[in-house]
Amino acid sequence: MPQQLELPLDQILVGDCIEMMESLPEASVDLIFADPPYNLQLRNDLWRPNMTQVDAVDDAWDHFADFAAYDQFTERWLRAARRVMSANATIWVSGTYHNIFRVGSQMQSLGFWLLNTVCWYKPNAMPNFRGKRLKNDAEFVIWAARDESSHYTFNHQVMKQFNDAKQLGSVWKIPLCSGAERLKDADGKKLHPTQKPEALLERIILASSQPGDVILDPFLGSGTTAAMARKLHRQWIGIEREAAYIQAAQQRIEVVEPLAEEALLPLTVTADKAPRVPFKRLLEAGLVSAGQTLYFTVTNQPATVLDNGKLQCGALVGSIHAVGAKLTQAPSCNGWLHWYMIDPITKRNILLNDLRGQLRDVN
Ligand SMILES: C[S@@+](CC[C@H](N)C(=O)[O-])C[C@H]1O[C@@H](n2cnc3c(N)ncnc32)[C@H](O)[C@@H]1O
Structure with a gap:
């Protein structure tokens, strides 16, 4: 077992997420957002009808020899993540139809208690150009507590602000990130193939944490989780292996302005804390x-x-x-x-x- 670190708050840890999580103190984080490799296993290049090539996820970090290798990796990182979760912590794991069922099954086997599966509907998703399948316009985010008995945070009243003051459901319509939000490399190409929209992370963080809580993202990528944690006055720890992503994430996070207290307050009211009114x-x-x-x-x-x-x-x-x-x-x-x-x-x-x-x- 690697040597245990002090909690390295508001930092990107460089390296393999399993090793890094094993080096963190047990039960030390309040919330995890994890966007692991999808194991897309693309066998052919994808082309649009106008013969431009689709910028698909074909990076080395997404390649696994077979389903068994992917399952073994999933089991190991989920086990390491569960160890660092405090008793009342929750975890959100995002994925596509390629991997989410394998991940969900492992989560249940490891003792996580599934709370919801959010269907993230992407209204601006790319069509299925060959018309051979439905348009793939949804991703899934499993939300789970560490244990069945966890007294987890859920800010029901805050979530109602995303649905005209009515209870929020589990289908979230949020566009894929584009425009100024999308990080670009020196050639003007997408810096990261799977950069998540800030609105998705903002909602997840507001739903399941309080200001000051510690949020861990073991697959930090372009730094979306850390950027939103900083904006919303949460502490964060990110883990990432790829130097180009780490550098871009660092620059992105540094310039994030935390919300002013007046703006944060309405996003912090919880049902439990609201005074009872007969x-x-x-x-x-x-x-x-x-x-x-x-x-x-x-x-x-x-x-x-x-x-x-x-x-x-x-x-x-x-x-x-x-x-x-x-x-x-x-x-x-x-x-x-x-x-x-x-x-x-x-x-x-x-x-x-x-x-x-x-x-x-x-x-
Ligand atoms: C699906 S992407 C996450 C994207 C991120 N949510 C964002 O908004 O940019 C997965 C990331 O995990 C990283 N990664 C994959 N395997 C890893 C490992 N074993 N340890 C640390 N990072 C890893 C990849 O480099 C990639 O950036």
């Missing part, structure tokens, strides 16, 4: 009034607000949650997300949750 406080604050009509999002049924903070919907009387649960015959219902009022002036629907947010903002 529905009656909305009445006391004059945001709703006794006798007012609220409507249920699922059925648009009306209900009347009573002066004791309960709702009356036909013969049903109870809390916003209890009446909602009865109306949908569900075991429970989050009334904040299911009752709305109609603004008398703008005629727009206002969810109780937004009124609750106004109260939290002033408290």
